Amino acid sequence: MTPISEQPAVTVVGIGADGWAGLGPAGREALAAAEVVVGGPRQLDLLPPECAGERVAWPSPLRPAVPKLLAEHAGRRLAVLASGDPMFYGIGRALAEEAGPAALHVLPHPSSVSYACARMGWAMQDVEVVSAVGRDPAALAGALHDGRRVLVLAPDAATPARIAELLRERGYGPSRMTVLEQLGGPAEHRVDGVAGTWSAPAGDPLNVVAVECVRAAGTSRLPVVPGLPDDAYEHDGQLTKKYVRAATLAALAPAPGELLWDVGGGSGSIAVEWLRAHRACRAVSVERDPVRAGRITRNARALGVPRLKVVTGAAPGALAGLPVPDAVFIGGGLTGAGLLETCWAALPAGGRLVANTVTLESEALLTEWYRRHGGELTRLAVAQAVPVGSFTGWRQAMPVTQWSVTKPAEHT
Numbered sequence: 001m002t003p004i005s006e007q008p009a010v011t012v013v014g015i016g017a018d019g020w021a022g023l024g025p026a027g028r029e030a031l032a033a034a035e036v037v038v039g040g041p042r043q044l045d046l047l048p049p050e051c052a053g054e055r056v057a058w059p060s061p062l063r064p065a066v067p068k069l070l071a072e073h074a075g076r077r078l079a080v081l082a083s084g085d086p087m088f089y090g091i092g093r094a095l096a097e098e099a100g101p102a103a104l105h106v107l108p109h110p111s112s113v114s115y116a117c118a119r120m121g122w123a124m125q126d127v128e129v130v131s132a133v134g135r136d137p138a139a140l141a142g143a144l145h146d147g148r149r150v151l152v153l154a155p156d157a158a159t160p161a162r163i164a165e166l167l168r169e170r171g172y173g174p175s176r177m178t179v180l181e182q183l184g185g186p187a188e189h190r191v192d193g194v195a196g197t198w199s200a201p202a203g204d205p206l207n208v209v210a211v212e213c214v215r216a217a218g219t220s221r222l223p224v225v226p227g228l229p230d231d232a233y234e235h236d237g238q239l240t241k242k243y244v245r246a247a248t249l250a251a252l253a254p255a256p257g258e259l260l261w262d263v264g265g266g267s268g269s270i271a272v273e274w275l276r277a278h279r280a281c282r283a284v285s286v287e288r289d290p291v292r293a294g295r296i297t298r299n300a301r302a303l304g305v306p307r308l309k310v311v312t313g314a315a316p317g318a319l320a321g322l323p324v325p326d327a328v329f330i331g332g333g334l335t336g337a338g339l340l341e342t343c344w345a346a347l348p349a350g351g352r353l354v355a356n357t358v359t360l361e362s363e364a365l366l367t368e369w370y371r372r373h374g375g376e377l378t379r380l381a382v383a384q385a386v387p388v389g390s391f392t393g394w395r396q397a398m399p400v401t402q403w404s405v406t407k408p409a410e411h412t
Contacts, residue, residue, distance in 0.1 A: 009103055009104060009105045010070070010078050010079075010080060010095060010099060010103055010104050010105070011030040011034070011078070011079045011080070011104075011105045011106075011107065012079075012080045012082055012086045012091070012092050012095060012104055012105070012106045012107065013027045013030055013031055013079055013080070013081055013082065013086075013107045013109075014027075014082050014083070014084050014085050014086050014090075014106075014107060014108045014109030014111075015027070015043055015046060015081055015082070015083065015084075015109055016083075016084060016109050016110065016115075016183070016184040016185065017182045017183060017184050017185025017186075017187070017188070017206060018184050018185045018186070019046035019185070020046060020047065020048050022109065022184065023109070024107070026107055027107045027109075030079050030105075030107065031047060031051045031053075031079050031081075032050055032051055032052075033077060034051070034053040034077050034078060034079035035053045035054065035073075035076040035077040035078070036053050036054045036055075036056060036073045036076050036077070036078050036079070037051060037053050037054070037055050037056070037079045037080075037081060038056045038057075038058065038069060038073075038078070038079070038080045038081065039055075039056075039057070039058065039080065039081030039082070040057065040058055040081070040083075041057050042206075043081040043082075043083065044057060044081065047081075053077075053079070056069070056073075058091075062091070062094075063094055066091075066094045066095060066098045067098050070095075070098060070099055080095065083112070084108075084109050084110060084111035084112050084113075084114075085108040085109060085110070085111035085114075086106055086108060087106060087108065088111045088113065089129075089131045089133065089153060092104070092106055110184065112153065112180075112183050112208045113127070113129055113151055113153075113208070115180070115183035115184050115208075116151050116180050116183060116208045116210055117151075119180055119183070119190070120149075120178065120180075120210050122149055122210075126149065127149050127150065127151055128143040128148060128149070128150045128151070129150075129151050129153065130143055130150060130151070130152050130153070131152075131153040132152055132153060132154055132155055132159055132163075133153050133154070133155045134155065136301070136306035136307070137152070137159065137162055137163065137166065138166065138301040138302075138304065138306040139304055139305070139306055139307070140152060140163065140166055140167075140211075140304065141166065141170050141301070141302060141303060141304035142276060142279075142303065142304020142305055143213075143304065144167075144170055144172050144213050144215075144222075144304070145213060145215075145222075145224075146213055146214065146215040146221070147213060147214075148213045149210070149211070149212055149213070150210075150211040150213060151208055151209070151210055151211075152208065152209040152210075152211065153208060154205075154207045154208060154209055155205075156205045157202035157203055157204060157205040157207070158202055159207070159209065160177065160179045160191075160198070160200065160202075160203075160207065160209050161198065161200075161202065163177065163195070163209050163211070164177060164193075164195040164196075164198035167195035167196075167211070168195055168196055170219075170302075171215060171216045171218070171219025171220070172195060172213055172214065172215055172216065172219070173194070173195050173196030173216050174194065174195070174196060174214040174215075174216055175194070175195045175196075175211050175212060175213050175214045176192070176193075176194055176195075176211070176212040176214070177192070177193055177194065177195050177198060177209060177210070177211055177212075178190055178191070178192050178193075178209070178210040179191040179192075179200070179203060179207050179208075179209055179210075180207060180208045180209075180210060181203050181204035181206060181207045182204055182206055182207075183206075183208060187204070189203070189204065191203060195211075196216075220232060222303070224276070225246070226245060226246045226248075226249035226250070226273045226276075226277070227242050227243065227245055227246030227249075227273075228242070228245075228269070228272075228273060228303070229242060230242050232302075232303065233267050233268075233269055233272075233299050233303075234267065234295055234298055234299055234302075235266070235267035235269075235295065235299075236267075236292070236295070238266035238267055238292065238332075239266060239267045239269055240266070240267075240269050240270055240331060240356065241382070241397065243380075243382045244356065244380050244382065244400050244402075245269055245270065245273065247378075247380055247402070248270060248329065248354055248356060248402065249270065249273055249274065249277070251352070251354045251376075251402065251404040252270075252274065252327045252329055252352060252354050252404075253327070253352060254274045254277040254278065254281050254327070255278070255281075255326075256278045256280040256281065257280045257281070257282070258281060258282070258326035258327060259281075259282040259283065259284070259323055259324070259325050259326050259327075260274045260281070260282070260283040260284070260325060260326070260327050260328070260329065261283075261284055261286065261319065261322065261325040261327070261328045261329070261343070261346070262274070262283060262284065262285040262286065262329050262331070263286050263315050263319070263328060263329065263330045263331065263332075263333070263339070263343065264286070264287065264288075264315065264330060264331040264332030264333045265285035265286060265287035265292065265293070265296050265310070265331070266287065266292060266296075266331055266332065267292070267295060267296060267299055268285050268287075268295070268296030268297075268299045268300060268308065268310070269299070270329050270331060271283040271284075271285040271296070271300070271308055271329075272299055272300055272303050272305055272308065274327075275300070275305035275307065275308055276303065276304065276305055282307070282309075283305075283308050283309070284308075284309045284310075284311060284322055284323075284325075285308060285309070285310050285311070286311045286313065286315050286318050286319065287310065287311075287312060288312070288313060288314040288315070288318070288333075290312050293310050293311075293312040296308070296310050297310050314333075314336075315333060315336065315339055315342070316336070316338050316339050316341075316342035316343070319342055319343070319346065322346075324346065324348060325346060325347060325351060326348075326351055326352070327351060327352040327353070327354070328343045328346070328347060328351070328352070328353045328354070329353075329354050329355070329356075330343060330353070330354070330355040330356070331355075331356055334355060334357055334362040334365055334366070335361055335362055335365060340355070340365070340369060344373075344407070347407045348407070349407055349408065349409040350406060350407065350409075351406070351407045352404065352405070352406050352407075353375075353403075353404070353405050353407065354402065354403070354404045354405075355402070355403050355404075356400050356401070356402050357400070357401050358398045358399070358400055358401070362401075363401045366401060366403040369403060369405075370403055370405075373405055373407075374405060375403060375404055375405025375406070376402075376403070376404050376405070377401070377402070377403050378401070378402045378403075378404070379399055379400070379401055379402075380399065380400040380401075380402055381396065381397070381399040381400075382396075382397045383395060383396045383397065384397070
C-alpha cells in the first residue's frame with residue numbers, strides 16, 4: 001500500500017442542490033480531471049458527461065469504508081463529493097482522520113445551515129444545530145429552550161413528522177416549524193406550520209427543519225446547569241437528588257471531550273447531566289439491574305443525550321474493556337470487593353474520582369481512602385421546609401458523605 005504521504009491530494013468538493021451549475025471553477029476542474037469520483041448516488045447523478053472518471057458510490061455503512069476506498073484508489077487522481085460544506089457534519093472529518101489533513105484539498109460549498117439561516121433571516125451564531133443524519137433525533141430535546149432557534153439536519157422525508165412528535169412529547173407543541181427542502185436548488189420549497197398541529201405529508205428527503213422553540217404552559221423549564229428537577233427523571237427512588245447532584249457534578253468538573261464512568265447508575269442522572277454540560281462530553285453508565293438500565297436509557301433520550309452508553313452488569317467486572325475515563329463517579333456498591341481499587345487503577349494521572357454514600361460502612365471506607373490519597377471529604381446535608389400541622393418545619397434528608405480526589409502522577 002502506498003503511504004498516505006506519497007498519495008496525491010484527495011480533493012473534496014462540496015456540492016449543493018444546484019449541482020454542477022453551483023460549482024466554482026476550481027471544483028469543476030477537479031471533478032473533470034479526477035480519475036475516480038466517490039460520492040452518494042444522488043451527488044454522482046449531478047455530474048455532467050465531461051466528468052469521465054470512474055464513479056464509485058459510497059457503501060453503507062460509510063465510515064468503515066473510508067480506509068478501504070483510499071487504499072483501493074491510491075495513486076490515482078481522487079475526488080470525493082460531499083453535500084454542502086464537507087467539514088460541517090460531512091465526510092471531510094472522516095477523511096481528515098484517516099488520511100490526515102495534509103492529504104486533503106477541500107473546496108467547500110455553502111452548507112444547508114448557511115442557506116437555512118439566509119432563508120429564515122436568522123444569525124448563524126445564535127442558532128443551535130442538531131444533526132439527525134446517522135444520529136438519534138432525540139438529541140433535539142437537549143436544545144429545547146423557550147425562545148431559542150434550532151436547525152435539525154434531516155436524513156429523510158419522514159424526519160419533520162418525527163420532530164413534530166418529539167416537540168409535542170417534550171412540551172414544545174406551540175413551537176413553529178419550517179421545513180426547507182432542496183435548499184439552493186431550482187426545486188427549493190418550504191412548508192410552515194406548528195408542531196402541535198403538524199399534518200404536512202412527507203416531502204423531499206433533502207430537507208432541513210427550522211424550529212422556533214415555544215414552551216407550552218405547564219411544561220417544566222430545564223436549566224443548562226447541573227441540578228435538574230428530580231421530577232425530570234423517571235426513577236424508583238434510586239436517584240441522586242437535585243442539590244447533591246449539583247454538588248457532585250461540580251466535583252466531577254466535566255469538560256468538552258472528557259469521558260465519565262458512572263458506576264452504579266441508578267437512574268442515570270449523573271451521567272445525563274455530565275453529557276448535558278457539553279455536546280462533546282462522553283459517558284458510560286454501568287448498572288447491574290436490567291430494569292434500571294432500561295430506565296437510564298429512557299432518561300437519556302428524554303433529556304436530549306441519547307449518546308449515553310449503558311452497560312448492564314455488576315462492577316467491577318462490567319468495567320473491563322471500557323475506554324480509559326477522565327472521571328469516575330461511584331454512586332453505589334462502594335463496599336463491593338475490588339470496586340474502588342479497580343476504578344482508581346483505571347484513572348490516569350489528573351483523573352478525578354467522586355464517590356457518594358449514606359451508610360456508615362461505606363463512609364468508613366471513604367475515610368480510609370481519604371487518609372491514604374487525600375482529596376476532599378465533605379458532608380452534604382440538605383433540609384427542606386414542609387408543613388407541620390398549621391406551621392412549617394424542616395425535614396432533613398439523609399446526609400451524604402462525598403469523597404472527591406484528583407489522582408496525582410506519582411500514584412498507581
